Amino acid sequence: MSEAELKSLEAAFEKKIADDVRIEPKDWMPEKYRKTHIRQISQHAHSEIVGMLPEGNWITRAPSLRRKVALLAKVQDEAGHGLYLYSACETLGISRDELLDQLHTGKAKYSSIFNYPTVTWADMGAIGWLVDGAAIINQVPLMNTSYGPYARAMVRVCKEESFHQRQGFEIMMKLAQGSPEQKEMAQDALNRWWWPSIMMFGPTDAESTHTEQSMKWKLKRKTNDELRQQFIDQTIPQAELIGLTVPDPDLKWNEERGHYDFGPIDWDEFWQVVKGHGPCNKERIGARVNAYEGGKWVRDGAMAHAAKKEKQEVA
Amino acid sequence: MSEAELKSLEAAFEKKIADDVRIEPKDWMPEKYRKTHIRQISQHAHSEIVGMLPEGNWITRAPSLRRKVALLAKVQDEAGHGLYLYSACETLGISRDELLDQLHTGKAKYSSIFNYPTVTWADMGAIGWLVDGAAIINQVPLMNTSYGPYARAMVRVCKEESFHQRQGFEIMMKLAQGSPEQKEMAQDALNRWWWPSIMMFGPTDAESTHTEQSMKWKLKRKTNDELRQQFIDQTIPQAELIGLTVPDPDLKWNEERGHYDFGPIDWDEFWQVVKGHGPCNKERIGARVNAYEGGKWVRDGAMAHAAKKEKQEVA
């Protein structure tokens, strides 16, 4: 391709972005756009898949049939999200096996929040309420992101996640209105999940990379700190409504800013977990690798069978 | 060896047996004596080892610390019995690995009773009371059997087993005197373990083989049916004492015989289990094989280490 051709393709691409026209898989795109999207979409897909594990941990022990059914449905939705997102990612010319390999070898990341253990049933509430709540704030803008397959996947994902978020909040509300043990369980879960949820928006803007580029491509619309503030402002009244207390002694409404002020975040913990040394990093990846390796004979068997069938049909 | 020499050895051996002199490993013995003893002692050893599994099944779920400690001690004793008995068997010129191989491949038998599942905690009582009770009746005469190492092992085994039997009875007594649920649990365990325990004495005399030879070598002193009757006569009053009912509508005291009459035994069930098709045959052997195969690297590692050390010492 000549320099001129390349320039013209780039210009057309830039114009589409500027005009809010979706980029589709068959369209030309800069290599960096492709790579950045593979990284972000796969990270998102991996988060859905790894995110099945902490909640999956309570399926066998859900306290009622109704809750068990709802939890199963939620985890199944997450698997579904993983599926759309891997598919969206594959449109960028990378196979699911390559993507899984990146996850299993630690080359690709997933949301750090899933490296915390689910210690009690109330964690099913806290995850739905806080973790899905934070995820939605991160994700809603992506329904209008520039890459078509990703944007369309996000429409479905966001719809389901806001259902999950309400479901999680309802679990917490029920506990908070229940017996003293249940209320204690709910408060304890909030205590443990609050700060990790706050950290889900990533490092402060000062330390965050890629932001400008991501803004242009609509992978991002607001900065980490803006989103974090939005989450806090939205969540505090919900906690108050059900009589739970956010574990932050510095938290208070700032009339002037029109926002809640909040205390300092423990970035050491954040980086420990991001770097692979959180409470469950090894278990989570271990569980995924075991499932994948343990399932190799199944995938091989199915492929061999398909090949036999194809041969029969050709013959 | 000349015919005359052989005759003389045989005569000396027969005289020892007749005079109640113990046969020791270094003594000459007929091949059939050796083989029969390997079969019986190893079967006995295997029974101890496989017998750890049904009781081991409740260690993690024992209802009190006291009971958990007692159960652990009991299962440990069984492992110890297995150890003496394998050692006694090894004096007859066969290795433990060969013996284990016979167990794992189904060539060697073990007591069929351990192919029933332990379904509730009360089964820990029923096994101690009935299964150890029956075992003692089978085994006490073996303290005077002709083969020295076996006889000596049995002295220790019998002493510990009568302790286990009392402990089992005490579990049952406690349950029978407890809440309605506990009493029901105890009765249910008696219902399930009664007939299998009765079958532990083997087929009726009419169908039993080897008896005459075994009598001579003091591997057996009474017939299966005599031992079975002794067990029943001994156990019925114990059941009555704690208010439990043996599940046999035909059971009644026969003044004339001075024994309890009892109903017909389901020999179809007996043979199904003996032939390997009982409720847990596959699980029991599977668990032993898994332990052995899974432990290969451990045994290999220890041997390699010992070899290194020996080499260092020589050098």
Added chain:
Amino acid sequence: MNKDLYNYILGVADNSLILGQRMGELCGHGPSLETDIACTNISLDLFGQVRSYFQYAADVSGDERTEDDIAFLRREREYKNVLLVEQPNTDFAYTIVRQFLFDVYHVLFLEELKKSSDETLQAIAVKSVKEAKYHERFSSDWVIRLGDGTEESHQKIQDAVDVLWTYTDELFHQTDSDIEMVKAGVAVDVTQLKESYYKKVNEILNEATIQIPESKWFQKGGKQGIHTEHLGYLLSDMQYMQRTYPGMEW
């Protein structure tokens, strides 16, 4: 209350309950995302059925008990599922063969239950049979693919069939309550399903190039509440919350 009807409902529902629980264990650990979704879906369908059955049983009981009391607060000996469904997820072959051996039965059973004189059971059957047919398609399909796949997958399916086969006969046993309910036109006479069952199972296994076990020895006991040692551990997890926090709402 009508004790036989109550017992009958529990006998039917416990199969879905325990199998649903087993399938739920796998969530996030399946051999592929697609099978993960399918297994979770099966679990979900089964628990949905369980809720319908136990809500009805709670009505029939005529006392205060709820669907959750029935699901979570019985003792080991009071669960009446067949031994087949409580067998562990040893590997995916065991999981899928267990599912297959149950699904073929389940479809035949529900087709008959649609004819029950009991309208509630009839309605549950109408809804459930659609789900069961989907499960049967899924599990049969995988048995065929893996049975007639690689040498390794063939062997694993064969091993699972050999072990689980011994639990199939119990599907066609009847308890006293079953017999009473058959007389009343409420229950399915499962003894009548046996022939169709083995015919269907054998067809699929043949297509899967799997050898039909010849053993005439079968296991039983589940319908009398005498279970394998696997069930106790399943129950201790399943009941944990209800036992630890009694009488609370969730």
Added chain:
Amino acid sequence: MNKDLYNYILGVADNSLILGQRMGELCGHGPSLETDIACTNISLDLFGQVRSYFQYAADVSGDERTEDDIAFLRREREYKNVLLVEQPNTDFAYTIVRQFLFDVYHVLFLEELKKSSDETLQAIAVKSVKEAKYHERFSSDWVIRLGDGTEESHQKIQDAVDVLWTYTDELFHQTDSDIEMVKAGVAVDVTQLKESYYKKVNEILNEATIQIPESKWFQKGGKQGIHTEHLGYLLSDMQYMQRTYPGMEW
């Protein structure tokens, strides 16, 4: 009651309780009869210690609670063992390395507890330290044999050390009750044991030709009752009988 003393006793005893429970799982499944006996024996010793501690804690509580209430009827967040002892029996390497990493600590700890101003704890320590020394010999010996055994056994021990290492630092953390009890002369100041601990551990690992992990990242939380996901399942089995049949004698 003296809440700090009560908490202190539980913190100490829970390590033995949970490790005893883990070792008890292995009964009949060990790599050889001799290791089976030894592991059962360790479990037995640990539960014996637990009984002494909890009987004392029951006294200290001043109410009706018994050793079994304390052992079996607490909630997930109320068990205060270190994360190390709840880690699963992944294979015999994990089992023996977990035991080793605990035993070295346990001996050092009990030697100090012998000097406690609390006579009951002192007496328990005197009896327990003999057992702990035996355990330490057993586990060290196996770590050395397998570390310096075959290539396979070396690798397995190395893997287990790498994973379990991250749980060692927590042994030397203190809770508020611990600090109060140290001031009172009752408790062992575990912070003082750290150096001797790593010295001893490193010696044995060196002899076992095992590489000492360099990671400076450690896990914690057990002493605050925030456990790994493994503990919940252990508890659901351990508590099953007491939860299912409340208030009964056994």
